[in-house]
Amino acid sequence: MNSMNSIYENLKSKFNILGVDYPDDMQMAIDLDEKDIHTVIVYLKSIGYTQLSMLTCVDWIKEGVFQLVYIVFNWDNGIHILVRTKLDRENPKFRTIVEIYPGAQFYERDVHEFFGVEFEGNEISYKNLFLELWDDMPPMRKDFDPQKYSDEKYAAREYKSKFISEVGGEK
Amino acid sequence: MNIMNFIYAFLLLVFVFLFQTSITGINRKVMARLQRRRGPKWYQQFIDIFKAMSKSSTTHGWIFDFGVIMALGGIMATTILIPIGPFKAFADVDNIFIVSYLLAVGMLGMAMSASGSGNPWASIGVSRALTNMLAYDVPFMVLIVSFIYAFKTSSLSGFAALQQGAGILGWNFFRFPLGGIVALICLQGMLGKKPFDSFIAPAEIASGPMVEYGGRHLGMLFLLHEFSTFIEVSIIVHIFFGGGATPLEFMVKYALLYTFMNIISGVFPRFKIDQAVKFYYKVPLALAFIQGLIIIFTGLGVS
Amino acid sequence: MKIISNNSKTDKEDMRKIWEKIGDYFRANSIWMKWYCTGCGAIELPPTMTSRFDMERLGMGPMATPRQADVLLITGYLSSKTLRRIIYSYEQMQDPKYVVGFGSCTINGGIYYDSYATMKQLDNYLPVDLYIAGCMPRPEAVMNGFDTLISMIKKGEANGWKHYKENYDWYSRNQLHSLGEVYVKDEFHE
Numbered sequence: 001m002n003s004m005n006s007i008y009e010n011l012k013s014k015f016n017i018l019g020v021d022y023p024d025d026m027q028m029a030i031d032l033d034e035k036d037i038h039t040v041i042v043y044l045k046s047i048g049y050t051q052l053s054m055l056t057c058v059d060w061i062k063e064g065v066f067q068l069v070y071i072v073f074n075w076d077n078g079i080h081i082l083v084r085t086k087l088d089r090e091n092p093k094f095r096t097i098v099e100i101y102p103g104a105q106f107y108e109r110d111v112h113e114f115f116g117v118e119f120e121g122n123e124i125s126y127k128n129l130f131l132e133l134w135d136d137m138p139p140m141r142k143d144f145d146p147q148k149y150s151d152e153k154y155a156a157r158e159y160k161s162k163f164i165s166e167v168g169g170e171k
Numbered sequence: 172m173n174i175m176n177f178i179y180a181f182l183l184l185v186f187v188f189l190f191q192t193s194i195t196g197i198n199r200k201v202m203a204r205l206q207r208r209r210g211p212k213w214y215q216q217f218i219d220i221f222k223a224m225s226k227s228s229t230t231h232g233w234i235f236d237f238g239v240i241m242a243l244g245g246i247m248a249t250t251i252l253i254p255i256g257p258f259k260a261f262a263d264v265d266n267i268f269i270v271s272y273l274l275a276v277g278m279l280g281m282a283m284s285a286s287g288s289g290n291p292w293a294s295i296g297v298s299r300a301l302t303n304m305l306a307y308d309v310p311f312m313v314l315i316v317s318f319i320y321a322f323k324t325s326s327l328s329g330f331a332a333l334q335q336g337a338g339i340l341g342w343n344f345f346r347f348p349l350g351g352i353v354a355l356i357c358l359q360g361m362l363g364k365k366p367f368d369s370f371i372a373p374a375e376i377a378s379g380p381m382v383e384y385g386g387r388h389l390g391m392l393f394l395l396h397e398f399s400t401f402i403e404v405s406i407i408v409h410i411f412f413g414g415g416a417t418p419l420e421f422m423v424k425y426a427l428l429y430t431f432m433n434i435i436s437g438v439f440p441r442f443k444i445d446q447a448v449k450f451y452y453k454v455p456l457a458l459a460f461i462q463g464l465i466i467i468f469t470g471l472g473v474s
Numbered sequence: 475m476k477i478i479s480n481n482s483k484t485d486k487e488d489m490r491k492i493w494e495k496i497g498d499y500f501r502a503n504s505i506w507m508k509w510y511c512t513g514c515g516a517i518e519l520p521p522t523m524t525s526r527f528d529m530e531r532l533g534m535g536p537m538a539t540p541r542q543a544d545v546l547l548i549t550g551y552l553s554s555k556t557l558r559r560i561i562y563s564y565e566q567m568q569d570p571k572y573v574v575g576f577g578s579c580t581i582n583g584g585i586y587y588d589s590y591a592t593m594k595q596l597d598n599y600l601p602v603d604l605y606i607a608g609c610m611p612r613p614e615a616v617m618n619g620f621d622t623l624i625s626m627i628k629k630g631e632a633n634g635w636k637h638y639k640e641n642y643d644w645y646s647r648n649q650l651h652s653l654g655e656v657y658v659k660d661e662f663h664e
Contacts, residue, residue, distance in 0.1 A: 127661075131591070132555050133654045139590045148587040153652050155553075156583040157595045199530075208528040215504065215533055222500035222544075227569045228543070373538035384542030385568040 003077060004028050015040055029082035034094065037085050041100055043068060048074045049081060055097075055107035061142040064089045066117060070097070087117065096122035114140035137164045180251035180260040184398075187250055191397045192216045194426055198433045205437045217304045220393045230385025231288045235383075238284020239391050246398045248299030253405045254328045255422070256415035265327040267315060270406065277399060278304060279391075281380060288383035296379020299370035299444045300363075306451035307360035307367070310459040314350050314357075317463035318343070319411065320474045327406065331414025344411040346473075350462040353455045354411050355432070358453065361403040364436035404429050490630050501544065502627040504533045507574060507619070508543030509542045510563060513550020515576040522613040522653060534622060540566040540586060545623070546600075550584050550592045550610065551579035558658050564600055571635045575605045576616075584609060598648040601634030 008020060008028065032040055038162040049072035058067040063086075066072040068082040087094060096119040097104045107117045111127040116138040128134065137144050179433055196216040203210025212218075230236050249270055251260045252422040259265060282301060319325045320331055334341050344351035360367040371379045408414060408424050415421025441452065465471050490498070497605035503505040509519060522529050523536065535545045540563040548560065564573065564662035577595045578584035596602055603626065638645060649656055 130555075132558070132659060135654060136590075146590040149590045149594075150583075150588050150594070150616075154583075154592070154594045155648070155652075156587070165663055203528070207525045207562070209531045211530050211533055212503075218504045218533060220499050222497075225497040225500055226544075229568065373536075378538040378542070378566060381542070383538050383541055385543075389542055468616040 004079065008082075009041070009080070011043075014043070022075060023082070024080075026078055026083050027080040027082065030087075031084050034085045034087060037068075037070070037083060038095065038097065038100070040083055041072065041097060044072050044081060044083070045100060051075065052097075052103055053080065055104055055111060057111045057117060059089075059115065059140065059142045060127075061089070066092050066093060066115060066121040068111070068117070074109075092117040093120060094118070095120050096125065098122050112160070114138050116141065176261055179258075183251055183253075183258075183260050183346060186255075187253075187401050188394070188397060190422065191401045192220065194429055195397065195400070197426075198430055201430055202433060202437050205434065216393075216397075219399075223390035223393060224387055226386035226390075227383075228388045230388075231383060235284050236288030236388075238280045238282075238287055239384075239388055239395075240280075241317055242277045242280030242284060242430075243391050243395050243398075245273055246402070248396050249273040249277065249402050250398045253402055254331075254409070256418040256420060257328075258418055259262045259328065263326070266327050267319070267327060267410075270327070270402065274399070274402060277395065281395070285380035285383075290383045292376045292378075292382040293374050293380050296370050296382065299376075300380060302444055303360060303363075303370055303447060306448040307455075308356040310353055310451060310455040311357040311361075312345045313388070313456065313463055314353055314457040315410070317459075317466045318347075318350070321466045327409040328414065331409045334340070334413035335416055342411065347462055347466070349465075351411050351459045353462065354407055356451075356455045356467060358403060358407050359432055359435065360447070362400060362432060362436075364432060365439040366442045367447050368436075368441050369447060372441065376403070380396055400429070404432075429459070490640050492565065494630070498627055498630055502624045505545050505572075505624070505627075506535055506537040506543045508540045508546045508563060508567065509536045510546065510548070510560065512548055512552050512556045512560070513577070513579060515547075515549030517612050518539065518576075518613055518616055519547075519549065522616045526616055527613045529617065529620065532617075532624065534620060540564070541568060543567055544570070545574055546574040547574050547576060548596055548600075548602075549576045551577075552586065552596060553591045554593065555591070557593055557599060557649075558656055559654060560600065561656055562658065569635050570632075571628070571636055572603045572632050573600050574619065575602045576608075577611060577656055578607060578609045581605055593652065599645060599652070601638040601645070603632040603634045 004022070008017075008030075011017060011030065015032070015036055017030050017032060021029040021031075023029055029041075051073040052070065053073045054069070054071040056069050056071075058069065058102065060067060065086040067084055067086050067090055071080055072083065073080050092115070094117060096108060098119075098121070105122065105124070106129060107123050108125045109127055110139075111117050112119060112125045113129055113131055113134075131139070136149055139146065139149075193213065193216075196211070196213045199215060200210040200213055252265050252270060252273070254265050278300070282297045283469070285297045318330070322330065324330060330343070334343055339345065344354075363371060369375075371381065378384075381389065381392060404425055407420065408428055412424050412428065415424060466473060484593065486623050509516065519536075521527060529535070536639040539544070544567075546560070546564055552560065564571070573596075579586060579592070580602075583589075583592060586592040588593060593599065597611065604619060604623050606615055611619065623632065
């Protein structure tokens with residue numbers, strides 16, 4: 001925990017950190033303004049956080065924001081740092097980090113595909129990674145209704161008797 | 172050479188099919204017991220072949236179809252030259268050179284047909300199979316040529332006849348132990364058994380040359396495999412294990428040798444193709460050269 | 475589900491020619507599987523194949539490619555992406571061919587009933603000869619299912635491949651409705 005504190009003090013002295021959180025013993029989450037992300041990630045990479053473990057997105061639909069989460073990992077001290085920022089949900093756009101971590105290519109494609117966040121500077125981020133011939137809104141957004149989509153596209157089996165209502169499971 | 176020869180040849184083919192397919196079935200059972208399974212019925216291999224024949228099959232063009240037939244024809248033509256003990260369909264043509272050339276027709280037909288399918292796995296499989304052939308053929312041929320030098324014969328029944336009458340210790344396998352070991356290693360490669368089966372590796376290259384074959388084509392390949400197995404094992408039985416004074420003796424030796432090779436195959440993982448070639452060009456080739464030098468300069472064992 | 479009375483069944487059996495009966499005997503006793511691991515059910519097959527249950531004693535075995543195989547196992551949930559490959563594989567197989575659906579996901583979607591990428595009913599897209607219920611079916615259930623499949627083939631009841639040919643329009647319409655397009659378009663097919 002001490003090393004974590006010193007890392008936090010170090011970062012706080014250099015950057016404008018909006019909030020901090022400790023999800024786990026070896027994990028630290030920092031919230032940043034979106035314009036600081038690239039500087040912080042470059043700095044973290046230079047002090048040993050050489051692995052980008054994950055880039056993902058959270059849909060905070062009530063606040064109207066997407067939260068991007070960059071998880072970087074240091075193999076020397078085993079600490080994960082979650083670098084988080086919030087984007088406007090209406091027109092989500094962000095700059096790519098492919099130049100910093102080339103492996104981010106696939107994560108950015110993934111986030112683009114499932115949340116519709118555009119990454120400027122990554123020319124193939126629009127390419128589909130998992131979904132093929134997708135024809136609806138990005139499926140991991142909270143306002144997407146998978147049940148409705150599934151019912152429209154994939155016919156369900158029809159049963160002669162309703163087993164669920166017989167055992168009293170359905171309201 | 173008269174009409175009886177051809178009838179004998181036909182009977183020989185039928186016999187070889189029944190015999191070798193049964194042996195394969197029994198060996199599947201042996202393999203199952205090795206792995207502590209109950210195993211299939213002993214005639215499972217017949218069912219598999221007939222089932223494959225009973226299915227429809229698709230074609231990938233003329234080369235694909237013709238290659239299979241050419242391969243099967245070449246292999247069957249080779250089979251009728253192989254003596255079973257003293258029984259021969261055609262006299263005086265069981266020469267080792269004729270056999271190995273005709274065998275190559277089968278192999279190349281197979282390669283042609285597989286490449287004709289246009290599947291990349293098939294091409295990889297074929298290139299591996301031909302590389303493998305090149306690997307085991309060099310030590311084997313060194314060995315065979317020195318044997319031909321020593322015994323002044325190149326016919327399979329000639330080799331067998333020279334070994335008979337002196338009991339088990341008269342077999343070339345015991346008179347030339349180095350050569351015998353080389354021959355068994357080469358036989359393992361010829362049969363495409365582990366550890367030299369990288370060209371059919373089902374989990375890596377989807378069974379290699381056979382990848383596009385289904386139905387009748389696959390049935391013909393199974394037949395081809397049975398016949399070529401018979402040829403390869405028979406060559407070794409004739410040259411190194413004294414053939415057979417009676418057909419029964421030959422069949423017993425054959426069955427035991429094939430089962431032995433299969434059991435070895437059952438406990439090995441597989442070599443990559445480059446490892447297989449390196450191995451063949453190191454150990455068996457060196458042993459074959461030593462054996463050849465011993466035969467030529469000292470005559471040890473030739474008597 | 476078609477319900478066939480006993481009488482019509484015997485009629486049907488008599489309609490088979492003698493060589494079809496012989497062929498069905500061989501096909502029933504030598505079933506090669508195209509073991510396409512779509513979902514979690516594939517993990518139940520190694521124990522079915524190895525020492526304890528040993529499916530080879532029924533003449534069954536895994537094959538490497540769809541061309542060589544007789545039966546296509548859909549082992550578990552079936553995503554829309556997988557279904558395209560499954561249709562490719564199925565149409566590459568040689569007649570007669572059989573399809574076995576594993577587990578509740580292939581029957582009615584199972585726990586993925588509301589997923590945006592999982593098929594809910596396999597027999598809309600491919601002719602299924604046999605379903606094995608369970609989530610997942612244990613090896614005992616799998617062996618039992620294969621036993622049923624063998625007796626179905628022997629009696630000449632496993633005619634899904636004929637049904638697929640006769641009703642290809644219906645299957646094709648379902649496939650297109652759910653998939654948009656059957657052709658695979660990924661980075662390897664650009």
